[in-house]
Structures are given as structure tokens and as C-alpha cells.
Amino acid sequence: MSKLKIAVQKSGRLHDDSMKILKEIGISVDNGKDQLKASARNFPLEVFYLRNGDIPQYLRDGVVDAAIIGENVLIEKGKDISIVERLGFSKCKVSIAVPKSSDAKSLKDLEDKRIATSYPNTVNQFLETEGINAQLHIINGSVEIAPNIGLADGICDIVSSGSTLFKNGLKEVEVLLKSEAVLATSPLILDENQKLVDKLQFRLKSVLKGRQNKYVLLNAPNEKLEDIIKILPGMNSPTILPLAKEGWSSLHSVINKNEFWEVIDELKQNGAEGILVCPIENMVL
Ligand SMILES: Nc1ncnc2c1ncn2[C@@H]1O[C@H](COP(=O)(O)OP(=O)(O)OP(=O)(O)O)[C@@H](O)[C@H]1O
Ligand SMILES: O=P(O)(O)OC[C@H]1O[C@H](OP(=O)(O)OP(=O)(O)O)[C@H](O)[C@@H]1O
Ligand SMILES: [Mg+2]
Numbered sequence: 001m002s003k004l005k006i007a008v009q010k011s012g013r014l015h016d017d018s019m020k021i022l023k024e025i026g027i028s029v030d031n032g033k034d035q036l037k038a039s040a041r042n043f044p045l046e047v048f049y050l051r052n053g054d055i056p057q058y059l060r061d062g063v064v065d066a067a068i069i070g071e072n073v074l075i076e077k078g079k080d081i082s083i084v085e086r087l088g089f090s091k092c093k094v095s096i097a098v099p100k101s102s103d104a105k106s107l108k109d110l111e112d113k114r115i116a117t118s119y120p121n122t123v124n125q126f127l128e129t130e131g132i133n134a135q136l137h138i139i140n141g142s143v144e145i146a147p148n149i150g151l152a153d154g155i156c157d158i159v160s161s162g163s164t165l166f167k168n169g170l171k172e173v174e175v176l177l178k179s180e181a182v183l184a185t186s187p188l189i190l191d192e193n194q195k196l197v198d199k200l201q202f203r204l205k206s207v208l209k210g211r212q213n214k215y216v217l218l219n220a221p222n223e224k225l226e227d228i229i230k231i232l233p234g235m236n237s238p239t240i241l242p243l244a245k246e247g248w249s250s251l252h253s254v255i256n257k258n259e260f261w262e263v264i265d266e267l268k269q270n271g272a273e274g275i276l277v278c279p280i281e282n283m284v285l
């Protein structure tokens with residue numbers, strides 16, 4: 001039986017969440033820390049631990065069938081590789097930044113200037129589209145230090161909280177793209193392995209949907225039920241069960257987790273009591 005070969009970052013920002021999501025979709029991997037390859041116990045799958053930056057080439061060559069990778073890396077060097085599913089973690093931006101004292105307000109203002117980056121293709125594409133000339137300095141890390149040491153007038157790098165920019169006296173002037181971890185597949189994937197990817201994708205969708213939602217249970221007097229149902233977004237057809245306490249019911253429903261926190265005070269004011277909010281492992285739709 002064929003096994004699906006999937007690449008996961010060996011160590012770094014993506015590693016832990018990638019392994020976590022595999023676990024949540026029911027895949028147990030024997031994980032020796034220094035192993036470069038591991039097999040799943042309960043799914044025809046082998047995990048290859050690789051550098052994030054090397055993964056596009058492995059996908060292109062068909063050395064691996066699929067990968068969990070930063071979308072920004074695919075935009076930089078894997079335009080030919082298809083994204084199967086966005087995974088919602090490792091969210092970041094790829095942005096242009098300049099020293100706080102600079103007058104530059106966008107990429108346009110860096111005409112004829114020097115830009116340090118690890119993402120030359122991404123920057124070049126934006127420069128071309130906007131018809132701007134700039135000189136690129138390609139460096140592999142610590143990009144944010146470049147303006148301070150006189151190497152560049154601006155930089156293009158990953159921004160998440162913005163604290164690295166802040167610490168280096170830089171300000172973000174333009175966001176080139178937004179990124180998150182994605183599941184991607186090789187253009188050379190065989191049909192039988194594509195079927196395994198489809199299975200993974202189905203499981204991923206139900207885990208991701210579960211993460212976005214909460215299962216809410218609350219008690220309320222019967223005469224308040226109508227008002228409470230109006231307050232709770234998405235609670236069009238809640239389950240209502242009578243409580244042993246005369247005139248009271250228990251109300252159960254699935255609710256988007258962000259929407260829920262916005263209405264919690266209103267719920268209490270309208271008589272809801274004993275509110276329980278539970279995580280959902282999977283939502284199979
Ligand atoms: N500060 C951050 N916040 C959120 N996501 C980030 C951040 N920095 C990087 N990422 C995302 O995580 C991915 C991996 O970043 P990380 O710094 O761990 O590895 P890398 O140096 O890019 O890759 P390699 O595995 O090749 O060494 C990036 O491509 C990006 O998608
Ligand atoms: O906006 P922030 O939250 O500060 O995150 C942005 C920083 O995070 C990444 O570096 P990382 O910490 O991964 O180090 P690396 O350069 O060694 O990959 C990225 O290259 C930025 O430098
Ligand atoms: Mg990094």
C-alpha cells in the first residue's frame with residue numbers, strides 16, 4: 001500500500017503547530033527528536049522533517065507529496081505549487097519597513113534606494129508591478145538590522161507582532177502580503193496519494209471548523225428563551241431541553257467563538273445562568 005510523504009518543518013515557527021494539527025486529525029507519529037523521517041502508526045503516512053525554505057523544491061521534484069509550509073515561502077519560491085488548505089496558524093505579513101526617521105511612506109518612496117530582504121522574488125514582483133527601481137540586498141536572516149548598519153534604506157521581511165521592527169527602530173510602511181501555514185501538494189502527486197491527501201483535508205476541515213466554534217450550554221427561565229435566542233448570533237435552531245426546575249430550560253448550541261464573547265454580558269442581563277462554553281474537537285459538515 002502506498003504511503004503519503006508529507007514534509008513538516010524540522011524546527012522553527014511551524015514545527016509545533018504542524019505536529020499538533022496532525023495529532024488533532026488523529027495521526028500519531030513516532031517522534032524521535034533527531035529523526036529526519038518518521039512513520040505514522042495509524043495512517044499510511046511518512047513525515048519528513050525539512051527546512052521550510054527547502055520544501056518548495058522537494059514538492060516540485062515529487063520527493064514529497066505534500067507539505068505543511070508557510071504560504072509566504074510558496075509565494076517566494078513555489079508559485080507552481082498548489083495550496084490545498086489554509087491552516088490558520090503562523091499568521092504573519094511580509095512587509096516593507098524603513099527607519100522611523102525616514103520620510104518614505106510606501107514602496108514607491110524607495111525608488112533608487114537599497115532594500116535588504118530574504119524574499120527577493122516577492123519584492124521584485126512588487127517593484128515590477130509598480131514600475132519602481134530599487135537595489136536589492138539579499139540576506140538570509142537578521143534583516144531588520146540592515147538599515148542600522150548602513151546596508152540598506154529599507155527592508156522587506158516577516159512582521160507579526162511588530163516587536164522586531166520596534167526594537168530595531170523601524171516602521172512598517174507597506175504590507176506586500178499576508179501569510180499563514182498551508183497544506184500544499186506536489187504537482188507530481190500520484191492519484192492514489194491524492195486520495196490520501198483528500199482524506200487528510202476532510203479531517204483538517206472538520207478540526208479547523210471546530211476550532212472556530214464553541215458549544216454553549218446555558219439555563220434560562222422559559223419566558224426569556226425567545227430574547228436569548230435573538231441575542232445569540234447563529235443560534236437559529238438551538239436544542240431546548242426542560243430542566244427539572246419548573247419553568248426553566250437548558251439551551252444548547254454551536255456558536256462562533258468570537259461572536260459569543262461579544263454577547264456574554266447581554267445574555268446574563270437577559271436571565272441566562274450556568275453558562276458553559278466547551279471546545280469542539282471536530283465539526284463534520
Ligand atoms: N514572527 C512570526 N510570526 C508568525 N509566523 C511567522 C513568524 N516568523 C515566521 N513565520 C512563519 O513561519 C515560517 C517559518 O519561519 P521560521 O523562522 O521558523 O523558519 P525559516 O527560517 O523561515 O525557515 P527554515 O525552516 O528554512 O529555517 C515562515 O515562513 C512564516 O510563514
Ligand atoms: O513582528 P515579530 O513578532 O517581531 O516577528 C517578526 C520576526 O519573526 C521572524 O524572525 P524569527 O524570530 O523567526 O527569527 P529568524 O530570523 O531566526 O527566523 C521574522 O524574520 C522577523 O524577524
Ligand atoms: Mg524566522
